[in-house]
Structures are given as C-alpha cells and as structure tokens.
Amino acid sequence: MSSGFGFRPWALGMRFVLELVALVCFGLWAWATVPAPLRYVCVVAAPLFVAVLWGTFATPDDASRSGRTVIATPGPLRFLLELAVFFGGAAALYAAGSHVLAVTLGGVLVMYHLLSWDRVLWLLRH
Structure with missing residues (x-):
C-alpha cells in the first residue's frame, strides 16, 4: 500500500473529521428545511442514512479503512460515493x-x- 499523503495517519484523521463534518451538515440541512413535526426525526435520520451508505459500500483492501467491507464496491464507484458524501x-x-x-x-x-x-x-x- 502507498505511504503518500492520502494514507498517512494524520491525513486519515483529517479525513475522519471531514466525514463527521459532512454528517453534521446533513443534520443541519434537515433542521433548517424540514417542518417542525418531522424535524427531530430527520435531524437524526439524514446523517444516519448517509453514514450507513458510507459504511456499507467500500473497496476491499482500502488501507484508509479497515480493509473490510459489507458490499464490495469498485474503487471508482466508491470515489463517487465519497464525493457525494463530502460535497x-x-x-x-x-x-x-x-x-x-x-x-x-x-x-x-x-x-x-x-x-x-x-x-x-x-x-x-481498484
């Protein structure tokens, strides 16, 4: 596995923080846009849905994760998922x-x- 920037522990830590920020952003969106009766449910459900997708689809042997996956996903598709979550x-x-x-x-x-x-x-x- 590569030892470049994208696989260094501090870069992976930064990536983890960016993942958490993205999940919080989905929660903030739900709070700002969903009507009051459903707001509380959606503030939890939106980030949870994204997190489940994020954790389910992964490329096997990805050193930036555990290397394990629930559903093996080709690298280019995983990259698109990452872009969708982050951006x-x-x-x-x-x-x-x-x-x-x-x-x-x-x-x-x-x-x-x-x-x-x-x-x-x-x-x-991959």
Missing part, C-alpha cells in the same frame, strides 16, 4: 443557508482531495 455535505450546508461556511468547506474538500491524489488514484485503479 453533498457542503451542498446541504449551503441549502441550509450557511453559504460562506459551505463554500469554505468546499474549498477545504478540494484541497484535501488534491493533496490525497495518491489515494484517489488508488481508488480509481
């Missing part, structure tokens, strides 16, 4: 009305993925 979180934050934070998060995500080019290439090849 979907930024889009959800934007839709919730936090435009500056959403654009800032989007910029951070672009920089992270550019720096993690080795992991992105690994996914695209």
